[in-house]
Structure formats: C-alpha cells, structure tokens
Amino acid sequence: MTTTTTAAHAVPIALAGTRERPITRVFRAIGVQNISLIAAIIALAAAIGSQNSAFFLASNIKTIGMAVTISGLLALVQTVVIIMGGIDLSVGSVAGLASVTSAMIFMNAGSIASVLGALAIGAVCGVISGCVVVFGRVTPMIATLAGLIAFKGVAQLVSNGRAQGYTGADPFYVFLARGTVLGMPTLILVLIIVAIFIHVMLSYTKVGRNIYAVGGNDTAARLSGININRYILGVFALAGTIAALAGILITARTGSGQPISGSEGLEFQSITAAALGGVALRGGKGSIGGTILAVILLGILLNGMSLLGVNPFWQNLAQGTLLVSAVIIQQVRNGERRVGLPK
Structure with missing residues (x-):
C-alpha cells in the first residue's frame, strides 16, 4: 500500500521539478537568434548614442524607421524566397523598373493606374524568373542574377537612363512619402502591414507550411x-509584386521614377x-520576426555611421562583413563543414 502511494505521487513530483520558469518559456518563445539581435540592437544604439546624443531624438528614430522601409520590404519577401530554398537577386532591379513604370504611367493615367501598373509589372517579372527556374531548370541564383541584369536594362531602356515624371505634387504619392496614420508615418505602416501579412501566411496557413516543407x-x-512548381512560381510572383511596391515607395520618396538610383544594392541588403x-x-x-530585427539593426548601423561622419563607402564593407558573419554563425550552429577545413 505504501509502495503504491509513493509511485502515484512520483510522477507529479517529477513534473514539478522539471516545470519551466516563466522567464525560460519567454526566452524559448522569442528564440536565441532574436534575443541575440535584440541585445545587439541595444548595444549598438547605446554605443552610437554615447557618441552623438542626437541619435535618440524622436525625429532621428522616425528617420531610421522610414529609411529601412524599402530595404525592409525586400528583406521580408527575400525571407520567403530563401525559406523555400531559393534566392532572388533581381528584387532591386524589379524595384527600379517598377519605380520608372509607376512614374511614367502616372504622367498619363494618374496615381491609381500607376500603382496597379507597377504592381502588375513586378508580378510579371517574378513570374518570368519563376518560369526560368521551373521550365528552364536553372538554379534560382543564376535565373535571378540574369533578371538583375535584364530588368535593370529594361528600366534603363524605357527611361533612357534618366529619372522620369514628377509625382511630388500628387496627394496620393505625397501621402505615401510623408503622410501619417494616427501619428505613424505611412511608409512604416506599409512595412508593418506587409510584415504581418507574410508572418500570418508563413505561420498559420497551409501555404506557409508547404513553403517550409519545400x-x-x-x-x-x-x-x-505538394506541387513544387506552382509554389516556385507563386513565391517568385510574390517577390516581384512586393519589390514593385518598394519601387512605388521609391517614386513617392524621390518624386520621380528612378531606374537605378534608390534601388542599387537593395538585393544584397535584403x-x-x-x-x-x-x-x-x-x-x-x-x-519574419528575426528579419525585422535584422532590418532594424542594419538601419541603426547605417544611421549611426552617418551621424558619426563615417565615410559612406564603409557602409558596404560593414554590410558585407555582417553577411559573412551571419553565414559563418549559421554553419557553426548547424555543425556544417566549412570549405577548406579537413573532414
């Protein structure tokens, strides 16, 4: 009888001993990667703020948020493409082509037509890249590298290599560039909406689960x-559409269509x-949470370098160093063999 009682109480006692603390559950929910990024953001902000107090001004924080919107949009959709097992090197060129297209259509048909036209062209560019991968059996890297060159060439051809149109006086484009909704800049709101949409898609839908599976x-x-070809085409179409949205925001911010300026190098930032x-x-x-934190970290880094008067050419070096560091950390965590090391 005594033995039975002891055994009956053994399981609850063991469970009580292994029950996680609330703080442990929170850390596990956030993830080690995200906690590391949050710590890096805090440390970097503190370091920059100690050298220039203007960093913590509300106006500067707002500037950082608006500055990372375009690169953030491309980083979000790049995340989806990479999770699917691909990569899209053409998103910057698609953004440039969409910027030019939106401005040129605007001059003839108004703002709504310009937005819809640019988004359609972005989707077509994405489908073209997807078709090259699916039907041409070309790796995503090569297919989109070709797209990077080709779409940039198309943007230069239709614009003669010059900025096109003027949207600086149009209420819709002004609202996109400098408007606010409940005190929040429209640019940041667009980024938040797209981030929520993609997060929900990846985390709570069958489509998202299948993307991870592929x-x-x-x-x-x-x-x-799972129809893999359909998912490849769909994800690349989504990448082209969001890249076109980024191009529309470039047009709004600059007041004209930019074939290259404003989109150069965005693919590597993403x-x-x-x-x-x-x-x-x-x-x-x-x-998506990790990507957003990384976008904020990069935004703070680039803003801080500008505030501290660092030569802008160092920005590319800093981003390249971060990319290599991120890949090395991934390999170490996954136990992957690095090139050049013995087995």
Whole structure:
C-alpha cells in the first residue's frame, strides 16, 4: 500500500521539478537568434548614442524607421524566397523598373493606374524568373542574377537612363512619402502591414507550411503531393509584386521614377538582413520576426555611421562583413563543414 502511494505521487513530483520558469518559456518563445539581435540592437544604439546624443531624438528614430522601409520590404519577401530554398537577386532591379513604370504611367493615367501598373509589372517579372527556374531548370541564383541584369536594362531602356515624371505634387504619392496614420508615418505602416501579412501566411496557413516543407526537403515535399512548381512560381510572383511596391515607395520618396538610383544594392541588403535574421540559406528555416530585427539593426548601423561622419563607402564593407558573419554563425550552429577545413 505504501509502495503504491509513493509511485502515484512520483510522477507529479517529477513534473514539478522539471516545470519551466516563466522567464525560460519567454526566452524559448522569442528564440536565441532574436534575443541575440535584440541585445545587439541595444548595444549598438547605446554605443552610437554615447557618441552623438542626437541619435535618440524622436525625429532621428522616425528617420531610421522610414529609411529601412524599402530595404525592409525586400528583406521580408527575400525571407520567403530563401525559406523555400531559393534566392532572388533581381528584387532591386524589379524595384527600379517598377519605380520608372509607376512614374511614367502616372504622367498619363494618374496615381491609381500607376500603382496597379507597377504592381502588375513586378508580378510579371517574378513570374518570368519563376518560369526560368521551373521550365528552364536553372538554379534560382543564376535565373535571378540574369533578371538583375535584364530588368535593370529594361528600366534603363524605357527611361533612357534618366529619372522620369514628377509625382511630388500628387496627394496620393505625397501621402505615401510623408503622410501619417494616427501619428505613424505611412511608409512604416506599409512595412508593418506587409510584415504581418507574410508572418500570418508563413505561420498559420497551409501555404506557409508547404513553403517550409519545400525548402526543408523538396523531394519529400513532392512525394507528399505538394506541387513544387506552382509554389516556385507563386513565391517568385510574390517577390516581384512586393519589390514593385518598394519601387512605388521609391517614386513617392524621390518624386520621380528612378531606374537605378534608390534601388542599387537593395538585393544584397535584403539577403544580408534575411541571413542576419536567422533564415537558413539552405532553406526550410526562418522567421519574419528575426528579419525585422535584422532590418532594424542594419538601419541603426547605417544611421549611426552617418551621424558619426563615417565615410559612406564603409557602409558596404560593414554590410558585407555582417553577411559573412551571419553565414559563418549559421554553419557553426548547424555543425556544417566549412570549405577548406579537413573532414
């Protein structure tokens, strides 16, 4: 009888001993990667603020938020592409083409037509890249590298390499560039809405689960009945559409369509942010929260370098260093063999 009582109470006692503390559950929910990014953001902000107190002004914080909107949009959709097991090097060129297109259409048909036209062209560019991957059996890196060059060439051809149109007096474009909603800048609000949409898609829908499955193991995904080709086309179409949205915001901020200026190098910023945010470059793993934190970290870094009078050319070096560091950290965590080391 005594033995039975002891055994009956043994399980609850053992469970009580292994019950997680609330703070442990919070840390596990946030994730080690995100906690590291938050710590890095705090440390970097403190370091910059100690050198220039203007960093903590509300106006400067707002400037950082508005400055990261365009690169943030591309980083969000780059995250989806990489989770699926691909990469999109053409998003910057698509943004430039959409910027030119939106301004040129605006001059003839108004703001709404210009937005819809630019988004349509972005989707078409994405579908073209997807078709090259699916039907041409070309790797996403090569297919979108070709797109980077080709779409930039189209933007230069239709614009003769010059800025096009003027949207600075149009109420809609002015609202996009400098408007607010309940005190929040429209640019930041657009980024938040897109981030929520993609997060919900990836985390709470069948489409999102299948995207992770394709990136994790495309063979297993195919055998389970997932139409991989359809997902490739759909994700690249989404990438082109969001890149076009970024191009529309470039037009709004500059007041004209920019074939290259404003979009140059955005593809590499998006990849850096995604990798820094913990997205596995081999696919199948990543989160929108980590990408957003990485975008904020990059925004603070670039803003701080400007405030401290650092030569702008160092910005590219800093981003390249962060990208390499992020990849090395991923490999170490996953136990992957680095090139050049013995087995």
